[in-house]
Amino acid sequence: MQICTSFFRAPGRLLVAMAFFTSCVAWSSNPIIDEAFTADPAALVDGDTVYLYTGHDVAPNNDKFFEMHDWLAYSSRDMKTWQSHGPILKATDFKWAKGDAWASHMIKHRGRYYFFVTVRHNEQKPGFAIGLAVADSPLGPFKDALGHALINNEMTQHTRNDWDDIDPAVFIDSDDQAYLFFGNLVPKMVKLSKDLRSLAGPIEVLDLPRFTEASWLHKHKEWYYLSYACDFPEKICYSRSKSIQGPWQFEGILNEVAGNSETNHQAIIEFKGNSYFIYHNGVLPPVNGQPSGGRFRRSVAIERLYYLPDGRMQPVMMTSAGVQ
Numbered sequence: 001m002q003i004c005t006s007f008f009r010a011p012g013r014l015l016v017a018m019a020f021f022t023s024c025v026a027w028s029s030n031p032i033i034d035e036a037f038t039a040d041p042a043a044l045v046d047g048d049t050v051y052l053y054t055g056h057d058v059a060p061n062n063d064k065f066f067e068m069h070d071w072l073a074y075s076s077r078d079m080k081t082w083q084s085h086g087p088i089l090k091a092t093d094f095k096w097a098k099g100d101a102w103a104s105h106m107i108k109h110r111g112r113y114y115f116f117v118t119v120r121h122n123e124q125k126p127g128f129a130i131g132l133a134v135a136d137s138p139l140g141p142f143k144d145a146l147g148h149a150l151i152n153n154e155m156t157q158h159t160r161n162d163w164d165d166i167d168p169a170v171f172i173d174s175d176d177q178a179y180l181f182f183g184n185l186v187p188k189m190v191k192l193s194k195d196l197r198s199l200a201g202p203i204e205v206l207d208l209p210r211f212t213e214a215s216w217l218h219k220h221k222e223w224y225y226l227s228y229a230c231d232f233p234e235k236i237c238y239s240r241s242k243s244i245q246g247p248w249q250f251e252g253i254l255n256e257v258a259g260n261s262e263t264n265h266q267a268i269i270e271f272k273g274n275s276y277f278i279y280h281n282g283v284l285p286p287v288n289g290q291p292s293g294g295r296f297r298r299s300v301a302i303e304r305l306y307y308l309p310d311g312r313m314q315p316v317m318m319t320s321a322g323v324q
């Protein structure tokens with residue numbers, strides 16, 4: 001299915017009228033998806049395709065808390081038109097999990113697809129945990145790779161919160177060493193084994209100013225960039241280093257508070273020569289019989305990302321036009 005209902009949200013009567021007579025293929029605006037509420041984007045570039053994995057906000061009343069049961073997948077070959085592939089996994093597909101399909105991260109390794117996810121563990125290890133599912137295709141079918149959590153709440157004791165081990169982000173360096181970044185309030189990093197299925201070292205605490213959550217590690221030229229949600233309501237900040245071991249040099253705010261959402265969560269990719277900043281906001285108007293967006297009903301948006309000559313990332317301006 002092609003997602004092109006953004007026509008009807010085009011500002012101004014003239015644009016709307018024009019949209020009816022224009023092919024939907026080349027048009028895209030933020031938020032990029034309106035068939036469902038999508039949050040916590042994680043993007044994977046695989047050949048000539050970008051796969052976008054998102055959480056799935058339900059929150060019928062938008063006044064209590066997040067309600068998220070499964071993860072959705074989308075794909076694009078141009079960053080403008082997106083194909084929906086529906087839910088690819090539920091939190092309760094992990095037999096040890098109670099629910100809460102929170103932020104995820106997909107990575108390709110040796111021809112297979114590894115989906116690291118945040119879920120709420122059952123009463124055996126209460127609190128939020130990180131699980132791992134694996135598939136032979138980027139769209140699944142995904143199955144629990146371990147039969148247990150990769151990270152559970154008992155494994156870190158830096159805060160009293162039972163959600164301090166959320167938001168996995170995996171990066172495999174050029175020497176084939178894989179790293180898992182994660183955490184809420186306290187940023188953490190741990191080496192993974194060669195098969196990504198176990199930890200290969202101690203969990204280290206990183207020094208990242210104003211850290212809240214949503215780590216994302218990417219490399220561009222000679223720099224490693226560690227971006228994350230900072231403060232609350234959340235902005236996106238980042239630090240950079242020429243070594244993945246740090247020390248991390250704080251570079252400030254990359255993106256301000258996203259409209260109508262006190263959380264944010266970014267994915268940063270390079271695709272066909274351009275860089276992109278993928279995030280969420282809460283501004284989706286009521287469409288398709290759905291209620292409007294909000295703090296617990298978020299939607300993924302995309303902007304171009306540019307680097308300055310000294311390697312810093314240029315602050316991202318959020319737009320409704322998106323990637324044109």
Ligand code: CA
Nearest residue numbers: 153156157164
């Ligand atoms: Ca913990």
